[in-house]
Amino acid sequence: MSGYPEGTREFTQLLGPGVGYGLVCGAGAFFALFMIGLTRIQGRFSQYDPNSANEFATASKSVKPGLICCGIVSAWTWSATLLQSSAATYQDGLSxxxxxxxxxxxxxxxxxxxxxKVKQNANGAVTFLEIAKARYGWPCHILFTIYFLVCAHVVTGSLVLGCSATINALTGANIIACNFLLPVGIAVYVVAGGLRATFLVDYLHTVILFIILYFFLFKIYGxxxxxxxxxxxxxxxxxxxxLSxxxxxxxxxxxxxxxxxxxxxAGCTMATGFSGVFCDQGYWQRAIASRPDTTTKGYMLGGISWFAIPWAFGTVMxxxxxxxxxxxxxxxxxxxxxxxxxxxxxxxxxAAATIAGTGGAVAILIITFMAATSAASAELIAVSSIVTRDIIGLYRxxxxxxMVVASHITxxxxxxxxxxxxxxxxxANxxxxxxxxxxxxxxTPAVIPIGLTVxxxxxxxxxxxxxxxxxxxxxxxxxxxxxxxxxxxISITNLALPYSAISGSAPxxxxxxxxTGLIMLIKPDNYDWKATRAIALSDSDEPNEGVIEVQGAGDTAYLDDKKEEPSGETLVASFDDPVEKLAPAASAPLDIAALQRTFRRATIFSSTLALIITILIPIPLFASHYLFSRRFFEVWVALSMVWALIAGxxxxxxxxxxxRNEMAILAKSTFRVLSGRTVKSEVAA
Structure with missing residues (x-):
């Protein structure tokens, strides 16, 4: 029985509709222009060609662990991460x-x-579905394609709906208009820069996300x-x-x-989490985009860092x-x-509006928008890869x-x-x-078979x-x-209640x-990974990149338009003339033994982390029925803040x-072009 007055009223709008539309349209335009400029600089002063299919879909598999970590945190920080964690804490308490x-x-x-394992056994793949096709054939490929597309629809729907509902509640902007403006604005900058664009914009989003998270932590607690x-x-x-x-x-x-x-x-969240990671091409794309020797490090750091966001944000809000x-x-x-x-x-x-008034409303508006756009950009790239490589690519x-043109259209x-x-x-409410x-x-039914595939x-x-x-x-x-x-x-409302959800996800x-385990026991396979390791040879974009077919009178010639490596010490560059740049280094052969050691370290890390945060800390507190004292609660809050600072x-x-070195070279080269000076042939690696 609640001690609060019975009744409801509309959410007080602290901002006008123009603020909501301005954020959606203005921020989308800013990021689009930012990425167009950054892509132009990248194409002129680095070895990564933004028009390459390999660069567009996998960022040339050159992303470092810090940016992978940032990308994981950004992509996994959905609208639900901020809004649903707060809502559940509001209802159930700090647990x-x-x-x-x-x-x-x-x-x-x-x-x-x-x-x-992906780096060890299928380093040439761009999508998980390519691995499934190479290993199992078309029936499993079709089945997993359906699951991946369903996941993309669920994730995209939750991202857009959560952000639109927040914008509507705080500003009164029309939900339907926001539903369309959000993804279209995101698509503009994704088309401009591909997967590397999502990583770079992810970084900007994450910086803003942590700034606002720290604002609420220190404002409310201080x-x-x-x-x-x-x-x-x-x-x-x-x-x-x-009272309640x-x-x-x-x-x-x-x-x-x-x-x-x-x-x-917790049970519902784990089910949603496993399905949201293993069935989402965006996570496989990020694993593929990094260097073989740094992939796992990026995911380890990403897991540790992301935990701070729902814990700290959900608790405080x-x-x-x-x-x-x-x-x-x-x-x-x-x-x-x-x-x-x-x-x-x-x-x-x-909570934000009550604590900080209009400023709090603006802050929560921005952080929700950033969460939605960052994760949605990864979904757009993921869907484009699935369509161009695993649907259209199978037949044509x-x-x-x-490939790049088809990705843009998709x-x-x-x-x-x-x-x-x-x-x-x-x-449909x-x-x-x-x-x-x-x-x-x-x-969730696809999680274990997908994991065992690799x-x-x-x-x-x-x-x-x-x-x-x-x-x-x-x-x-x-x-x-x-x-x-x-x-x-059975109704739409009842199907999404917690006991209904766990009754479906657990079985x-x-x-x-x-x-799956029974079939493995009765008739196990003994797969040698040859087909998946050969994906790089058959599906690589590199042999076709920059090849132009020219037909003359009775003859056909093939001209490779790739630029040769520069031979001089300096190059004269301008934004009107092509600038020669070092070609990407040839891929080094994979060290399978080193990757196996990395896999063992990842297994130890993930098992230890899961044991600590799932069993050792919460279960004794649950079993003892411990009521947090004032002092213990202060320590709990302090730990969440420290974890958030480390994650930042x-x-x-x-x-x-x-x-830092690559950024210095790009900045130096850009300055020299703008000032009309020569550009040295060194480029960002």
Whole structure:
């Protein structure tokens, strides 16, 4: 029984619609112009050709671990990461923010093992689906293509809907207009620069994300009049627990890890997290884009860094929102947020508006926009790679230039469709919370077969195919039965409630693994990886890159338009004339033994990290029914802030440090061109 007044009211809009439209259109235009300029500089002063299919889809497989880490954090920081973690913490207490972090971090950690295996056994691949096709043939290829496209639709829908709902709540901008403007604006800069563009814009997004995260942490815990310290927040939460205790929590408290609903949320989050990583081509694309010797390091750092975002942000925003419900500045005062407002992700915006007024509303608007655009850009590249290489490419293989053109068209078409798809979901009353819970139900049956495709030589094509199909059938049946038995009827709303979601995702994951394992025991494969390691020879863009067919009177000549390596010490350069630059170095042969050692290190790292954050820390606190004392809560908050500061170092400082020489060369070369001086032949490696 809630002690708050019964009733609802509309969310108070602190900003005008023009602010919402200005952010969506203005930021999209800024990033597009930024990438066009940066791509021009890259093409002129580095060895990476932006018009190369290899560069467009894989960033020439040259990305360093710091930028991979930043890209992982940026791509995995969805609208849901910020909004859903806050909403769950608002409802269930501080355990939800921790479990949201666990539910996304362990997948990235274990995916580091997969990344090492991809480099070891399929370094020439661009998409996971190419690996599946080479190993299993067309039935599994078609099956996994369906799952990857479903994942792209679920992820894109949650990104766009979550951001549009926040913009609408804070500014009044039309949701449908935002649904279309967001993906179209993102598509412009993705087309301009390809995968490397998403990494570079990811970096800018991540810098802004951490700045705003630090703003809220220090504002709420340090200088806010309404809260001002972790101790004051703890005091307010004790009052909140008396007004509206949490069912299933120890003493109804918001400051305890003993939360039945929190454990349920953990299960749903892990299911959603595993499916969101293993079934998302964007993560495979990032693993492929890095150097073989640094892939796993990037994913390890990414997993550690990302954990800080939902833990720190969800804790500060979710608990602050709960503590400030009785504050007269609260956007729905004197009423609490309605269930639909919570599901739409308006907990964090409510806390931000109460704490910092218009400035807080602008900050939450920007951070949500950055999260949505960053992850959506990765989805656009992922979908373009799937369509051009695994759908069109199967029937009409494309050379380098045609591949880039086809990718551009695919990105443009999917961006428009993403707006239409998000509008369809909105009209069906499907929101961010619905997609978050249902994602695990739809996609977890493919997780184990996909992982074993690159991890185990024993999985056969029959195990991969029938394990996925059987798991899907069990998951859907469990989903419907669970919804009917627990909530009384099957409806759109009930299908996305926590018990319905876990009733579908758990059987899907478990039964898929059991069927796959059973087939491996009865009739194991003994795959030699020859076909997957040969993908580089058959599917590489390099042999076709820059080759032009010229037909004259009765003869056909093939002219390679690739530029020769410069021979002089200096080159005269201008923006009107081509500038010669060093060609990319030939790929060094892979050291399989070194990659196997990397795989073992990744396995130890991921297992240790999973053990600590999933078992050693939360389970004793849960089992003991411990109620956080004021002092213990202050330490808990301090640890989340320290982890966030360390994560910022990995994501913001490390990429700059790793690329300091290349950045200096590019800056020096650009300055010389603008000043009319000569450009030395050294270029960024």
């Amino acid at each position: 939800a923010a921790w479990w949201y972090g666990v539910g996304g971090t362990i997948q990235i950690a274990f995916f580091a093992c997969c990344a090492a 200088s806010s009049e309404a809260i001002g310290s972790p101790g004051k927040l703890w005091d307010l939460l004790q009052t909140a627990a008396k 205790p949490v069912a299933g929590n120890a003493a109804g408290s918001y400051t305890t890890m003993k939360s039945n609903s929190g454990i349920l949320f 979710g608990l602050s929102c709960r503590a400030l419900l009785t504050n007269v500045s609260f956007p729905t005062y004197p009423f609490a947020l309605s269930a639909s407002q919570v599901s739409a992700g308006l907990v964090a915006p409510a 293989p494309l050379s380098g230039h045609k 990105i443009a078409v999917f961006a428009v469709w993403a707006g239409a798809w998000s509008t369809i979901l909105n009209k 499907i929101d961010l919370g619905w997609l978050f819970y249902v994602q695990g139900v739809l996609l 991890m185990s030589r024993r999985q056969s094509k029959h195990g991969a195919f029938w394990g996925t199909v059987f798991g899907t059938a069990c998951g859907l049946v469990g989903w419907m039965i669970g919804c009917k038995k627990i909530y009384g009827e 899907g994951l478990i039964m898929s693994g059991l069927m 170092g990995f994501c913001v400082i490390l990429p700059v440090w790793e690329s």
